[in-house]
Amino acid sequence: MADNTTIIRKVVSLILAVCVDLSLFYASGCVVTHSVFGHLARLWVSAALRCLALTAVTLLSLGDFKPLLIRLITAHSLLPAVFETGTKALYHEETQCGLLADIRCWLMCTGASLAAALFWEITIPDTDDAANGKEKKQKARELFMRVLHLNKPDYPLILGGLVFLSLAVICEMFIPYYTGRVIDILGSQYQPNEFMSALLFMGLFSLGSSVSAGCRGGLLLCAISAYTCRIKVKLFGALTKQEIGFFETIKTGEITSRLSRDTNLMGRTVCLNVNVLLRTFIKTLGMISLMMNLSWKLTFLVLMETPITGLIQNIYDTHYQVKRLSLAMQDSMALANEAANEAVSGIRVVRSFNTEKQESRRYDDRLMDTHILKTRRDTVRAVYLLGRRLTGLAMQVFMLYYGRLFIRSGQMTTGNLVSFILYQSNLGQSIRTLTYIFGDMLNSVGAAGKVFEYLDRKPNVSTEGKLQPDQLTGHISFRHLNFAYPACPNKTVLQDFSLELKSGQMTALVGPSGEGKSTCVSLLQRFYEPQDGEILMDSEPLKSYDHRFLHKKIAVVNQEPVLFSGSIRDNIAYGLADCSLDEIQEAARKANAHDFIEQLEKGYDTEVGEGGGQLSKSERQRIAIARALVRQPQVLILDEITSSLDTESENKVQQALASCPNQTLLVIAHRLKTIEKADQIVVVSGGRVQERGTHQELMDRKGSYYNFMQQYTVDTINLYL
Numbered sequence: 001m002a003d004n005t006t007i008i009r010k011v012v013s014l015i016l017a018v019c020v021d022l023s024l025f026y027a028s029g030c031v032v033t034h035s036v037f038g039h040l041a042r043l044w045v046s047a048a049l050r051c052l053a054l055t056a057v058t059l060l061s062l063g064d065f066k067p068l069l070i071r072l073i074t075a076h077s078l079l080p081a082v083f084e085t086g087t088k089a090l091y092h093e094e095t096q097c098g099l100l101a102d103i104r105c106w107l108m109c110t111g112a113s114l115a116a117a118l119f120w121e122i123t124i125p126d127t128d129d130a131a132n133g134k135e136k137k138q139k140a141r142e143l144f145m146r147v148l149h150l151n152k153p154d155y156p157l158i159l160g161g162l163v164f165l166s167l168a169v170i171c172e173m174f175i176p177y178y179t180g181r182v183i184d185i186l187g188s189q190y191q192p193n194e195f196m197s198a199l200l201f202m203g204l205f206s207l208g209s210s211v212s213a214g215c216r217g218g219l220l221l222c223a224i225s226a227y228t229c230r231i232k233v234k235l236f237g238a239l240t241k242q243e244i245g246f247f248e249t250i251k252t253g254e255i256t257s258r259l260s261r262d263t264n265l266m267g268r269t270v271c272l273n274v275n276v277l278l279r280t281f282i283k284t285l286g287m288i289s290l291m292m293n294l295s296w297k298l299t300f301l302v303l304m305e306t307p308i309t310g311l312i313q314n315i316y317d318t319h320y321q322v323k324r325l326s327l328a329m330q331d332s333m334a335l336a337n338e339a340a341n342e343a344v345s346g347i348r349v350v351r352s353f354n355t356e357k358q359e360s361r362r363y364d365d366r367l368m369d370t371h372i373l374k375t376r377r378d379t380v381r382a383v384y385l386l387g388r389r390l391t392g393l394a395m396q397v398f399m400l401y402y403g404r405l406f407i408r409s410g411q412m413t414t415g416n417l418v419s420f421i422l423y424q425s426n427l428g429q430s431i432r433t434l435t436y437i438f439g440d441m442l443n444s445v446g447a448a449g450k451v452f453e454y455l456d457r458k459p460n461v462s463t464e465g466k467l468q469p470d471q472l473t474g475h476i477s478f479r480h481l482n483f484a485y486p487a488c489p490n491k492t493v494l495q496d497f498s499l500e501l502k503s504g505q506m507t508a509l510v511g512p513s514g515e516g517k518s519t520c521v522s523l524l525q526r527f528y529e530p531q532d533g534e535i536l537m538d539s540e541p542l543k544s545y546d547h548r549f550l551h552k553k554i555a556v557v558n559q560e561p562v563l564f565s566g567s568i569r570d571n572i573a574y575g576l577a578d579c580s581l582d583e584i585q586e587a588a589r590k591a592n593a594h595d596f597i598e599q600l601e602k603g604y605d606t607e608v609g610e611g612g613g614q615l616s617k618s619e620r621q622r623i624a625i626a627r628a629l630v631r632q633p634q635v636l637i638l639d640e641i642t643s644s645l646d647t648e649s650e651n652k653v654q655q656a657l658a659s660c661p662n663q664t665l666l667v668i669a670h671r672l673k674t675i676e677k678a679d680q681i682v683v684v685s686g687g688r689v690q691e692r693g694t695h696q697e698l699m700d701r702k703g704s705y706y707n708f709m710q711q712y713t714v715d716t717i718n719l720y721l
């Protein structure tokens with residue numbers, strides 16, 4: 001019911017507005033004037049009256065005002081006056097329709113202002129929330145200024161590019177003019193001097209335009225490349241500073257996309273987009289003025305194509321190409337790549353489970369999805385191109401038809417028409433470029449926003465500590481920790497967890513899987529910040545220590561040894577700038593790795609392959625142990641390292657560790673034999689300390705540790721039977 005009333009109100013207000021406007025339009029047409037000044041004054045007074053009347057009618061009947069309506073009313077009321085004044089001022093001509101009191105004129109102005117208002121609405125839509133829109137614009141402006149500021153080192157290159165850009169545009173604009181001149185000279189009585197000079201100018205302008213365009217391109221591409229490199233390095237630096245929780249909550253694909261796609265887009269913002277925008281804008285203005293010079297009537301005719309082309313381009317860009325199909329295609333391609341990556345990286349599992357065909361089918365299915373989307377996108381593109389070409393073609397037919405009429409009536413020469421046609425084809429291209437670049441610029445500023453989001457992000461685990469004491473005993477206290485992982489904030493992993501790791505002692509954490517042992521290690525490395533409680537080292541909070549210092553003093557060997565491509569030597573000395581070969585070999589000996597390294601053809605210079613793939617797991621583990629030992633850490637953490645070591649290696653590592661009497665050693669082990677000698681054994685269960693004591697004390701207590709031991713003995717016997 002309410003909807004119907006609104007519709008009726010809108011229809012009534014439209015009819016009322018049309019009646020009032022037409023009456024005023026006719027009435028002002030009946031006023032007789034005898035001078036040019038009187039004629040123009042009549043037009044402008046009429047425009048003001050119509051504007052006021054339409055505003056009043058809209059306000060009274062609808063109650064409020066939308067920006068689209070304001071623009072429509074303003075354009076509609078002012079158009080006849082602007083058109084007539086411009087024609088009089090520029091060409092001292094009267095328009096043929098007489099404007100006021102002419103229904104054709106009224107219809108034409110209504111159509112033009114409607115098209116202009118709609119074009120504006122589609123290209124620069126008003127948001128419902130004006131404040132929000134303002135904020136967005138302000139943000140885009142700030143982002144742009146930041147991008148511009150980051151371009152500072154490239155200013156000389158950009159400036160050089162701009163100079164050549166202007167030269168290229170100026171030269172380019174004169175080429176069609178001289179082409180027309182040559183045709184005119186050839187068509188009329190041939191005059192060699194004029195012909196030669198026109199040809200010379202044409203050649204000079206062509207050469208100037210080509211050389212300048214080349215220099216402009218070279219300089220700007222250099223600037224883009226330098227800028228993109230700088231941003232990538234900055235962004236990578238900012239990313240590596242983020243806490244581990246950040247990498248667990250953000251998808252790897254998103255991070256790599258910002259590093260590659262968004263930085264590239266951002267690099268284009270100033271050097272490419274602004275320059276292309278500037279060049280096309282100058283060129284468009286220049287061409288329009290030269291075309292006006294040749295025939296203003298044909299120019300107006302040609303310009304009528306602009307809103308239609310812009311509209312088609314905008315619908316295509318916004319609704320089909322960029323937003324919907326492109327995004328869907330990107331996602332689908334990412335899924336297909338993911339399937340291929342997974343199969344290739346897990347090729348051993350694929351082979352052993354004989355799932356090659358299944359994997360191929362999975363890849364094929366995902367590629368098929370991409371193919372369907374591509375086909376749909378290409379169909380939409382074909383329709384778009386058809387629409388654009390048909391509009392262009394219709395305009396060319398009109399242009400040739402009217403061009404012939406103007407040549408016959410002596411308003412222009414054949415050469416003029418040729419020049420005009422050349423300008424017109426360039427103008428169409430320029431307008432398309434302007435529309436495209438505008439969209440691309442918004443994209444690139446958006447990409448810059450995403451990059452800045454990461455650049456500005458402060459890690460949740462601060463690395464601002466300054467403490468670097470000369471003496472450190474390595475006494476660690478976990479004090480009433482409560483902790484949940486950022487990815488699962490509702491699942492408490494550690495609850496009121498308290499523990500002391502004494503200097504020079506070995507503490508072993510044991511307990512069932514998934515109860516929080518490795519979490520303690522992660523917190524000790526400051527990968528995460530506990531929600532409650534704190535960890536102290538030598539009575540100082542862990543976070544007050546200098547980041548580098550802390551990670552030199554606390555070293556960890558993880559369950560899954562991670563190596564980086566490079567030599568064994570590089571991997572052992574990882575992160576240490578001045579580490580001698582002697583120190584590396586000493587650490588390798590302690591880790592029982594020296595002998596196998598020496599047997600390799602290139603010894604310590606052997607490449608380990610991607611992720612250490614050319615070594616066995618035990619070899620990788622021993623190198624990882626050497627990497628930790630070479631730092632001579634005050635606190636050493638071994639998280640389940642024995643699972644990939646044979647008994648001999650394990651014994652040797654144990655002996656080596658025993659030779660560092662002042663070191664605090666934290667061991668997590670499932671193989672309980674290895675921890676019997678520990679000074680303190682802590683049973684962790686449900687994120688709490690359940691039992692603690694030496695092996696003998698805990699065995700005597702006959703609690704959970706005793707039960708583990710019994711279970712372990714049964715399992716070991718079963719294993720060997």
Ligand SMILES: Nc1ncnc2c1ncn2[C@@H]1O[C@H](COP(=O)(O)OP(=O)(O)OP(=O)(O)O)[C@@H](O)[C@H]1O
Nearest residue numbers: 248485487488493512513514515516517518519520
């Ligand atoms: N990055 C993470 N994000 C969310 N939850 C996690 C994460 N890492 C571990 N968890 C969860 O925290 C709990 C404790 O895990 P933790 O790795 O500390 O156990 P654990 O005692 O070391 O087990 P295991 O002996 O098998 O290594 C588990 O329930 C696990 O699922």
